[in-house]
Amino acid sequence: MLKRILLCTIAIICVQIGCxxxxxxxxxxxxxxxxxxxxxxxxxxxxxxxxxxxxxxxxAAKLQNPSRPIHFYPGARAFKIVRSxxxxxxxxxxxxPEREHMFKWVGPIADYNxxxxxxxxxxxxxxxxxxxxxxxxxxxNSISHETLLVAGYPESQIDLSSSxxxxxxxxxxxxxxxxxxxxxxVFYTAxxxxxxxxxxxxxxxxxxxxxxxxxxxxTENHVVERMQHGLDTIKKDGTLAKILKKLTxxxx
Numbered sequence: 001m002l003k004r005i006l007l008c009t010i011a012i013i014c015v016q017i018g019c020x021x022x023x024x025x026x027x028x029x030x031x032x033x034x035x036x037x038x039x040x041x042x043x044x045x046x047x048x049x050x051x052x053x054x055x056x057x058x059x060a061a062k063l064q065n066p067s068r069p070i071h072f073y074p075g076a077r078a079f080k081i082v083r084s085x086x087x088x089x090x091x092x093x094x095x096x097p098e099r100e101h102m103f104k105w106v107g108p109i110a111d112y113n114x115x116x117x118x119x120x121x122x123x124x125x126x127x128x129x130x131x132x133x134x135x136x137x138x139x140x141n142s143i144s145h146e147t148l149l150v151a152g153y154p155e156s157q158i159d160l161s162s163s164x165x166x167x168x169x170x171x172x173x174x175x176x177x178x179x180x181x182x183x184x185x186v187f188y189t190a191x192x193x194x195x196x197x198x199x200x201x202x203x204x205x206x207x208x209x210x211x212x213x214x215x216x217x218x219t220e221n222h223v224v225e226r227m228q229h230g231l232d233t234i235k236k237d238g239t240l241a242k243i244l245k246k247l248t249x250x251x252x
Contacts, residue, residue, distance in 0.1 A: 025061060025223050028215075029088045030054065030068055033075040034163065037188045037247065038092050038110075038211070046070040050092040050211065052243045053109050053234075057213075060239075061230030074162055076141040086218050089227075092211035094143035098150070104219050106227045107212030110244060114144050114207035117186050118178040119171060119199055134177035135159055137167045144180045147207050164189045178203065184247060 032039040038050040051070065058066035073081065082090035083102060094112060095105055116136070137159040138144040148158055159176050161167045168190055170176045179186055183202055190197050213231075215224055234240045 025058070025226050026063055026065070027087055028068065028219075028223065029071065029085075031071045031073055031078045031081055031088060031090050032092070033078050034072060035075070035092070035185055036164075036192070037184060039070075039072075041072060046072075049243060049247050050109065052246075053231075053240065054091060054213075056234045056239050056243065057227060057230040059230075060233040061226050075139055076162075079141055082214060082216055084216075086216050089213055089215045089219075091213045093214035094209045095212045095214075096143060096146065096209065098146055099214075101217075103214035103217055104221075104224045105212045105214060106224055106231055108210035109213065109231065109240070110211045110247070112143075112182055112209050112211050113205050114147065114180060114209070115183045115186075115205045116178050116180055116203040117183065118201055118203055120201045121199075132157060136178050136180050137161050137170055137176040138180045139164070139167070142181075143207070143209060148180065165193065168193060168195060180206070 032046075032050070034040050035048075037048055039046070039048045041047065054068075054070070055066060058068060072078075078090050079093075082088045089106075090103075092109065092112070093099075093103070095107065132154050135157050136148065136153070138148060138161065140160040140162060145158070145160070149155070159170065161170065164181065164185055167176075167179050167181065168186070171179055172195065183205075187197050187200065190200060213227060215227075231240075
């Protein structure tokens with residue numbers, strides 16, 4: 001009888017340890033999207049400002065192996081994965097009132113402004129306040145998409161894209177009038193695509209926000225707190241500022 005009780009107790013402890021490990025930062029899966037210069041693959045290896053920040057945060061959080069695997073998905077799919085799967089963290093995610101209760105947040109890690117960008121020859125956009133006359137492309141289910149919907153922009157005038165590359169192709173071919181996205185992302189990607197960035201014009205910045213790490217809502221608080229502590233550490237020692245200095249505004 002005593003032996004049976006002892007075995008049951010050991011089994012319970014093992015289950016508890018297993019659960020604790022399942023909800024540890026070491027076991028967290030990280031997902032992101034292709035959004036250069038923040039997150040992208042360089043020769044098949046994750047790179048970019050946000051990837052550098054993630055690695056620095058995990059190192060400051062004192063993980064035994066801070067180099068965690070990073071999985072790339074289209075933005076909408078990454079968003080769906082982190083919402084539906086425990087022990088998953090997505091980056092870089094804009095925090096907004098509509099998303100506040102969807103995730104557990106760590107951040108902020110960087111500023112993120114959303115601008116209206118067109119070809120310079122599209123002068124009419126710059127001369128009118130009636131933006132709803134123009135067809136604007138956004139990344140599907142992105143903060144740009146949400147912002148236009150919340151502002152009451154006509155859905156018939158919103159074009160949905162799956163990548164920044166397709167957005168720029170549509171702009172170049174005259175299929176849309178403007179891109180609504182981050183200036184750094186648009187100019188960096190345009191340059192990589194061989195597009196002359198002097199032909200692009202920032203009409204106006206319509207939304208200011210910040211990037212965060214977004215954990216699945218069922219993540220245990222100690223995991224989120226450990227991640228936040230790692231971020232706070234690299235803020236205090238200057239590591240974060242040093243990484244963000246690489247993100248210089250593109251001349252245009």
